[in-house]
Amino acid sequence: MLRVAVIGSGPSGVYTAQSLVEQTVVPDIQVHVLDRLPCPYGLVRYGVAPDHEKIKSLQSNLRTVLEHERVGFVGNVEVGARGLTPGRLLELYHAVVYCVGAARDRRLGVPGEDLPGSCSATEFVSWYSAHPDAADRAFVLGARSAVVIxxxxxxxxxxxxxxxxxxxxxxxxxxxxxxGALAASRVREVHMVGRRGPSQAKFTTKELRELGSLPGAEVAVEPADLALDPAFADPAGLPAVNRRNVEVIRGWAGEMAEATREARERTIRVRFFLRPVEVLGEGGRVAGVRFERTVPDGAGGVRGTGTYEDVEAQLVLRAVGYRGVPLPGLPFDAARGTVPHAAGRVLREGVPSPGEYVAGWIKRGPTGVIGTNRPCAKETAGSLLEDAPALARRAVADDPLAALRAWGHRPVEWPGWLAIERAEAALGRRLGRGSVKIPDWPGLLKAAGQT
Structure with a gap:
């Protein structure tokens, strides 16, 4: 039997496991999907917005894979903790596939970025998604105005x-x-700001269109921002997604001109061609953001104009991308934020490292949507299967889970996760709601039976 460890139970990890156990070339494969958290599904559980039920339903597809007879979920096991290095993993498994994502958000690199009231959108998402690492984080939404960069x-x-x-x-x-915090929120204006134009924004159209259908909020755009984008007036030459995005924004501009929208409790102001240069403070907290007006540079980018605009805000959230972080014991390309690889095979000093592989964002960088992980995982699984005859000749431990326990880990296996699910359903019933996530480490481990 070929034993494989997949590190990470998000889409890239689960799709890798699926590619391995559903092929027939090497039929005798057992896969353990290891995760630092006691809960599976990665960003599908802890990154997809709670009001996106259709996307969150992808969990049922991932669940089917994790319930496969030759796949085992092993949660609450962290690579790098308790001496669990990549080298020690290769004592337990013939091959290890790292699907650890891109865990760090990008920074703005401007003065005032670390003022209280300024943080990453990742932290905010983790808080409202009940990620246990965010259990001690409190967002008291007393701000009147928020800026999302x-x-x-x-x-x-x-x-x-x-x-x-x-x-x-x-x-x-x-x-x-x-x-409770969101219910008590005093935020009435949300400014969503980009340094380039509407034809270059990275939204997907479905998500963008949702902003215009919120029952308690209206969307406002600035005609002066839109006029700076050469493709806004005639989007016919744009790629399909960008063209549809522009059409949505053109619709908002038309609604504003016709003054057909009723007054709403909150306003989302979508702004373009503004580059943050400083987070402004007052009394030791965020008070606003200073932006420099940009214009197209004729080469697909933008340049500053030396004209500035201050936007009042008591909450600033940056959402400017992610970066991979080094995993101790694995090579790392700091410039790209990825592990060097060839078709998924980890490269050490330019040479494939036997038994070590990558898939997902740590392989290709933080690009694409959830479905992009399928072909990425399939490529890596194909490389591993080509190497299988050589990998299987290496001796490994008879019982990886027993070894992990001996090293001080306390794995949460699939029955433990099912117990967490039941506890969250019971919590929701007590609160008069549907299933409600348990937001902290002690609560999750207690629910899993690790008291």
Whole structure:
């Protein structure tokens, strides 16, 4: 039997496991999907917005893979903790596939970025998604105005959650503490700001369109921003997604001109061609953001104009992308934020390292949507299967889980995760809601039977 460890239970990890156990070339494969958290599904559980039930339903597909007879979920096991190095993993498994994502958010690199009230959208998402690492984080939403820096789907998610009413979030699995804070929120204006134009923004159209359908919020755009984009007036030559995005924004501009929208409780102001140069403070906290007006440079980018605009805000969330982080014991390309590889085979000093592989964002960088992980995982699985005859000749431990326990780990296996699910359903019933996530490490481990 060929034993494989997949590190990470998000889409890239689960799709890798699926590619390995559903092929017939090397039929005798057993896969353990290891995760630092006691819960599976990665960013599908802890990154997809709670009001996106259709995307979150992808969990049922991932679940089918994790319930395969030759796949085992092994949660609460962290690579790098308790001496669990890549080298020691190769004592337990013939091959290890790292699908650890891109865990660090990009910074703005401007003065004032670390003022209280300024943080990453990742932290905000983790808080309202009940990630246990965010259990000690409290967002008291007393701000009147919030600035979200970025024009991708994470920025759209954050802006939408800030603009939703509590009654709309009540049926979701938002943890009770976050729901209470959002219900008490005083935020009335949300500014979502990008340094380039609407034709270059990274939204997907479905997510962008949702902003215009929130029952308690209206969307406002600035005609002066839109006029700077050469493709806005005639988007016919744009790629399909960009063209559809422009059409949505053109629709918002038309609604404003016709003054047909009724007054709403909250306003989402979508701004373009503004580059943050400083987070402004007052009394030791965020008070606003200073932006420099940009214009197209004729080469697909933008240049500054030396003209500045201050936007008042008491909350600033940056959503400008992610970066991979080094995993101790693995090579790392700091410039790209990825592990060097050839078709998924980890390269050490330019040479494939036997038994070590990567898939997902740590392989290709933080690009694409959830479905992009399928071909990426399939390529890596194909490389591993080509190497299988040589890999199988190496001796490994008879019982990897027993070895992990001997090294001080306390794995949460699939029955433990099912117990967490039952506990979250029971919590929701007590609160008069649907299933509600347990937001902290002690609560999750207790639910899993690790008291």
């Amino acid at each position: 970025g024009v991708g789907n994470v920025a759209v998610d954050v802006a939408r959650i800030l603009a939703r009413g509590p009654q709309e979030l009540h049926p979701t699995d938002v943890p009770e503490g976050a729901l």
